[in-house]
Amino acid sequence: MAPALEPTLSVWARGVAPSPTLAVDARAKALKAAGEDVCGFGAGEPDFDTPDFIKEACIRALQEGKTKYAPAAGLPELRQALADRYAERWGAAVSPGQVVVSPGGKFSCYLGILAVCSPGDEVIVPAPYWVSYPEMVKLAGATPRVVWCGEESDFKMSAQQLREAITPKTRLLILNSPSNPTGTVYTESELRALAEIAVERGIYLLSDEIYEYLLYGAATHHSPACFGPEAAALTLTVSGFSKTFSMTGWRLGTLVANKAVSGAVADLQSQTSSNATTFAQYGALAAVRERAQAEAAVRSMREVFDRRRLRMLEALRALPGVSCREPLGAFYLFPNIVDLCADADDFAARLLEEEKVAVVPGGGFGAPGFMRLSYATGDDVIEKGLSRLERFCLKLKAAN
Numbered sequence: 001m002a003p004a005l006e007p008t009l010s011v012w013a014r015g016v017a018p019s020p021t022l023a024v025d026a027r028a029k030a031l032k033a034a035g036e037d038v039c040g041f042g043a044g045e046p047d048f049d050t051p052d053f054i055k056e057a058c059i060r061a062l063q064e065g066k067t068k069y070a071p072a073a074g075l076p077e078l079r080q081a082l083a084d085r086y087a088e089r090w091g092a093a094v095s096p097g098q099v100v101v102s103p104g105g106k107f108s109c110y111l112g113i114l115a116v117c118s119p120g121d122e123v124i125v126p127a128p129y130w131v132s133y134p135e136m137v138k139l140a141g142a143t144p145r146v147v148w149c150g151e152e153s154d155f156k157m158s159a160q161q162l163r164e165a166i167t168p169k170t171r172l173l174i175l176n177s178p179s180n181p182t183g184t185v186y187t188e189s190e191l192r193a194l195a196e197i198a199v200e201r202g203i204y205l206l207s208d209e210i211y212e213y214l215l216y217g218a219a220t221h222h223s224p225a226c227f228g229p230e231a232a233a234l235t236l237t238v239s240g241f242s243k244t245f246s247m248t249g250w251r252l253g254t255l256v257a258n259k260a261v262s263g264a265v266a267d268l269q270s271q272t273s274s275n276a277t278t279f280a281q282y283g284a285l286a287a288v289r290e291r292a293q294a295e296a297a298v299r300s301m302r303e304v305f306d307r308r309r310l311r312m313l314e315a316l317r318a319l320p321g322v323s324c325r326e327p328l329g330a331f332y333l334f335p336n337i338v339d340l341c342a343d344a345d346d347f348a349a350r351l352l353e354e355e356k357v358a359v360v361p362g363g364g365f366g367a368p369g370f371m372r373l374s375y376a377t378g379d380d381v382i383e384k385g386l387s388r389l390e391r392f393c394l395k396l397k398a399a400n
């Protein structure tokens with residue numbers, strides 16, 4: 001008898017975990033499709049439509065036949081417009097050759113990691129982290145070194161923590177401000193302290209700034225790349241259009257780095273995905289060039305987010321057994337639920353089954369004991385979901 005064929009997968013395939021945020025979203029959508037009235041706080045995308053002026057630019061490009069391959073690193077005019085924008089913001093020269101446009105900010109992060117990390121390297125990942133960072137690091141053959149940064153420091157890494165985490169193998173530090181999942185925002189001096197250490201120790205910095213325009217209260221955005229030429233040379237700045245302009249399905253991300261790194265990213269991209277969708281890049285070009293319209297679109301979205309943020313923060317803080325820091329960016333709240341339930345996975349699963357409320361448990365973000373709620377959802381869903389959540393928490397509290 002022939003031996004049974006054991007299907008075996010590669011180390012990459014065996015090592016990778018599926019995205020838990022997309023999994024929660026899929027489960028909630030399946031329940032909804034089955035006719036259940038689900039209140040979804042799981043979404044990692046704005047609930048607004050893409051602004052019309054961006055769509056129109058894309059439609060025009062399609063009608064003009066801009067449907068062929070573009071240069072792998074992006075449309076030259078888009079790279080130029082982005083370089084100009086960064087140069088203006090950073091007060092430093094940025095050339096189009098330093099900019100690469102990719103199919104999504106997620107792919108920009110991955111190619112950036114691939115461009116600087118080799119097997120055996122260590123990458124410092126502050127937790128709570130965006131779910132994909134450790135997986136991407138492993139897919140580059142490198143090792144994530146996760147450092148817990150708790151509520152007492154507003155989920156931010158201190159200079160001391162960074163110093164202690166560095167080893168001779170450290171190659172890269174990943175920062176994400178404003179943060180997904182916590183909404184925390186680093187101040188200029190906090191970022192400067194970390195960037196100084198990176199420069200001193202010759203460590204690359206991946207600065208994921210995808211939520212750079214979604215800031216509330218007195219929070220302001222800062223990029224390590226503008227802390228002088230040495231910091232700029234070591235920083236890979238990632239951003240994109242998904243969150244700022246509600247363009248998640250367009251798949252467009254950007255990376256700015258020194259010429260050697262961005263050249264490597266462009267080469268990696270040319271052998272893997274090739275260019276980001278050509279006509280989509282024309283939409284992005286309008287988003288960068290039509291500044292007044294872009295600012296108006298972002299402002300109106302931010303106003304709605306801010307109102308929901310405050311409403312949900314107030315409601316979460318009133319729940320028994322729940323505490324929540326005030327997030328100053330992105331569109332997430334990240335409450336602590338350890339007093340209610342030791343296992344956030346269990347909490348989230350029961351909340352979905354019993355109350356039809358979808359949240360993302362903290363485990364996937366390296367933060368068991370927390371949950372992520374997105375306020376990129378309608379006001380009616382928020383009100384209904386909050387009252388169901390309250391009922392659930394009271395039930396748990398009574399059973400404890």
Ligand SMILES: *Cc1c(COP(=O)(O)O)cnc(C)c1O
Nearest residue numbers: 104105106130180210240242253
């Ligand atoms: C959404 C997100 C991205 C990138 O999203 P794309 O849709 O791939 O552009 C990158 N980093 C973080 C932290 C995000 O939340």
